[in-house]
Amino acid sequence: MHTLMTSGALIAATLFAAPLAAQDTPETPAVPGVTAPPMRAADLVTLPRLGAPAVNAAGTLAVYGVTTTDPDSLTRSTAYYLLDLTKPGAAPVALDFGMTAASPAFGPDGLVYFLSDAEPWDGAGEIDRVWRAALGADGSITDKQVVVGLPDVAAAGFKLSPDGKRIALWGAMPADCPDSGCGDVPAKHLPGPGSGRLYDGADGFYRHWDQWETPGVHNRIMVYPVKDWDRQAHRQGEQDGVPAAGRDLATALVGDAPTMPFGGGEEIAFSPDGKTLYFTARLADGAEPGSTNLDIYASDLSGAAPKLLTADNAATDTTPVPSPDGRYLAWLAMARPTYEADKLAVQLLDLKTGKRRNLTEATDLSFGSLAWSADGKSLFASAQKVLDTPAFRIDPVSGAVTELNLMAGNEAHIANLTPLPGGRALFTRDSLGNPAELFLSDGMGQARPLTDVATTRMGAHASIVTRRFSFAGANGDTVWGQITRLAEQTGPIPAILYIHGGPQGSYNDSWSNRWNPRVVASQGYAVISVDFHGSTGYGQAFTDAIREDWGGKPLEDLQKGLEAALKLDSQIDGTRACAMGASYGGFMVNWIAGQWPDRFDCIVQHDGIFDTRSFYYATEELWFPRWDFGGSYEAARDTYEKWNPANHVDKWRTPMLVITGEQDFRVPYTQGLQSFTALQERGIPAQLLVFPDENHWVLGAKNSLQWHNTVFAWLDRWLKPKDGQ
Numbered sequence: 001m002h003t004l005m006t007s008g009a010l011i012a013a014t015l016f017a018a019p020l021a022a023q024d025t026p027e028t029p030a031v032p033g034v035t036a037p038p039m040r041a042a043d044l045v046t047l048p049r050l051g052a053p054a055v056n057a058a059g060t061l062a063v064y065g066v067t068t069t070d071p072d073s074l075t076r077s078t079a080y081y082l083l084d085l086t087k088p089g090a091a092p093v094a095l096d097f098g099m100t101a102a103s104p105a106f107g108p109d110g111l112v113y114f115l116s117d118a119e120p121w122d123g124a125g126e127i128d129r130v131w132r133a134a135l136g137a138d139g140s141i142t143d144k145q146v147v148v149g150l151p152d153v154a155a156a157g158f159k160l161s162p163d164g165k166r167i168a169l170w171g172a173m174p175a176d177c178p179d180s181g182c183g184d185v186p187a188k189h190l191p192g193p194g195s196g197r198l199y200d201g202a203d204g205f206y207r208h209w210d211q212w213e214t215p216g217v218h219n220r221i222m223v224y225p226v227k228d229w230d231r232q233a234h235r236q237g238e239q240d241g242v243p244a245a246g247r248d249l250a251t252a253l254v255g256d257a258p259t260m261p262f263g264g265g266e267e268i269a270f271s272p273d274g275k276t277l278y279f280t281a282r283l284a285d286g287a288e289p290g291s292t293n294l295d296i297y298a299s300d301l302s303g304a305a306p307k308l309l310t311a312d313n314a315a316t317d318t319t320p321v322p323s324p325d326g327r328y329l330a331w332l333a334m335a336r337p338t339y340e341a342d343k344l345a346v347q348l349l350d351l352k353t354g355k356r357r358n359l360t361e362a363t364d365l366s367f368g369s370l371a372w373s374a375d376g377k378s379l380f381a382s383a384q385k386v387l388d389t390p391a392f393r394i395d396p397v398s399g400a401v402t403e404l405n406l407m408a409g410n411e412a413h414i415a416n417l418t419p420l421p422g423g424r425a426l427f428t429r430d431s432l433g434n435p436a437e438l439f440l441s442d443g444m445g446q447a448r449p450l451t452d453v454a455t456t457r458m459g460a461h462a463s464i465v466t467r468r469f470s471f472a473g474a475n476g477d478t479v480w481g482q483i484t485r486l487a488e489q490t491g492p493i494p495a496i497l498y499i500h501g502g503p504q505g506s507y508n509d510s511w512s513n514r515w516n517p518r519v520v521a522s523q524g525y526a527v528i529s530v531d532f533h534g535s536t537g538y539g540q541a542f543t544d545a546i547r548e549d550w551g552g553k554p555l556e557d558l559q560k561g562l563e564a565a566l567k568l569d570s571q572i573d574g575t576r577a578c579a580m581g582a583s584y585g586g587f588m589v590n591w592i593a594g595q596w597p598d599r600f601d602c603i604v605q606h607d608g609i610f611d612t613r614s615f616y617y618a619t620e621e622l623w624f625p626r627w628d629f630g631g632s633y634e635a636a637r638d639t640y641e642k643w644n645p646a647n648h649v650d651k652w653r654t655p656m657l658v659i660t661g662e663q664d665f666r667v668p669y670t671q672g673l674q675s676f677t678a679l680q681e682r683g684i685p686a687q688l689l690v691f692p693d694e695n696h697w698v699l700g701a702k703n704s705l706q707w708h709n710t711v712f713a714w715l716d717r718w719l720k721p722k723d724g725q
Helices: 008-016 041-045 231-236 455-459 517-521 540-544 553-568 584-595 612-618 623-629 637-642 645-651 670-681 701-719
Strands: 061-069 076-084 102-106 112-116 129-135 141-148 157-160 166-174 217-225 268-270 277-283 294-299 317-322 328-333 345-350 356-358 379-382 391-394 401-403 413-420 424-430 437-441 464-472 478-486 493-499 526-531 572-582 602-606 656-661 686-691
Touching: 041 517, 041 701, 061 102, 102 157, 112 157, 141 166, 157 268, 166 268, 217 277, 268 317, 277 317, 294 317, 379 413, 464 517, 464 553, 478 517, 478 553, 493 517, 493 553, 493 584, 493 701, 517 526, 526 553, 553 572, 553 584, 572 584, 572 701, 584 602, 584 645, 602 701, 612 623, 612 637, 612 645, 612 670, 623 637, 645 670, 656 670, 656 701, 670 686, 686 701
Parallel strands: 493 526, 493 572, 572 602, 602 656, 656 686
Antiparallel strands: 061 076, 102 112, 112 129, 129 141, 157 166, 166 217, 268 277, 277 294, 317 328, 328 345, 345 356, 379 391, 391 401, 413 424, 424 437, 464 478, 478 526
16 A cells, blocks of 8 residues: 655655664764764654655646655655645645545646545555546645556556546456456466466466466556546446457467566657557567567557557667657667667657658767657767766757757766756756755756755765776776765775676765665775666676676776775775675676685675576566576577686685575576575685565665665674774
């Protein structure tokens, strides 16, 4: 169930209170030279979190959510606020829905639409449906009524057409269901009489990310007219819903739309006149675990099978956005099949002539979001560039790409970019030093802050300083890194080598609720991160350079980067150092244990690959190892074994903390068990932390606190002086 805090006074107190305490949290020890209280794990876990904003069509009002964590129970809830964008300095107004609420959005009728699992009548059941209500300037929510729901299925999300006449809902439903009900269709993978799950190789994923699959059940989009709720029609499952995949089961699209497990509303868009729905889908078949082929489809909402618009591309096509006049459709596309980290280029289709162009083919940037300006004369997108994620303007005629300067100083990480009428833009910005806040730019110039969700609270903690540096890495290429430490701390400062996952990723200048450099630095350490070959934000060739070279150039970059950082800051004590990494970073610390065994005092390994062979046969998204290692294990055995940490355990001697989640199907938890067994066999000091209810990430508040406390205790054990020393 969704929860909502409704007391304005309580909300305000939560937003602007001093740092909170949490149960069972060790005190952060005093740090030499630092007077203000350093940030603790409890402070990170209970820090308010800003959600993505929703804006009305006129660009005058915004609604956004703030998720808070109770410091005692560590339970989380989300409250919503209304902000007047026409009044500089306007205070946010707390909204009182009077019921559970989530995912608010403005309709063209001026009403606010939202998901709620509240019962519209007794016996209807607590299941997410779309509601709407009138929104008062004082935050009042009145005239609430149900708009539509999916019989027997919780709505996972919704999107309104620009004209307000239609609404698209999506949720998990059987593919062979002609309409939106079928809640009583028996699951074919549960034949009985026992509890066993029976899977067929032709069905594709049998488990994905963190859940076992139900074959034949997929995310499906249903489109309904927006009209007064008909209680009897809802009960009978007769709501005039149109399946975007098509009604005829013989010709209908069978797959997930939005895509699973992370796709959402950004993969769905109505045409301006509301008569066409564009959406991203992934076909569900036996080839799915080895394919990155997402496609863009168009439904005319008649119930006919949707039209495939990207049949000529076997790689990823996603994020469709029609122009305000309906003439063009833009989206993001990769060029190389089976590669999940290929460059995302902006494609433009003239819907009148059928002509398609790659607008950013000549630009070595991989864009991660896309939106049209209100007047339709420009496209706006964000992309990683070195250690920042700035915003860019793209000319749909010439394809010219112009970097915007929306922030004074470093852009850091700009996200949720929403162009508004009048050349304005609303967006969130976060950095290594501060979590996300909401900003407004007039004329695409430097923006002003609109919110103070966490900034004041962060100001009560000891400040950090982050220094960017570059050096000549493998092949003499320029490699970038960052040093994050407390600003006032005096040395000697123990070092932490932070190694990012992906491996096509980056420890760029952005905030994270997991693996946060600021909270680690606040324990009295200097956090050194290096964007080794394979990292994103440095051009596609640099990203591609890790393929079939997992333990080669990246390790050389890390070795040279650590030495470069130590030379830059003489207060960092390189004789006391630990290495930490998750996912690919976890692989790398396992690799370091055998290839650089005398360098570190300790290692923290989270969800890391220990044995490339058993990993290949147990992971679920097979396109990933096949691309990075050059094929299947059978086809590229020599490459897998060349970079296999298990082949070098005879050289392991560094104490290691191993962390894993039992619901991690990307790097199954047995990889962590194998690492721990190898450590035990060799008598190396080791600990194993297993989360039964976490996946590849640690997301729960209590689990996050336990993760941090365990990691910090491990680092302190090996890096900080003992009593009397």
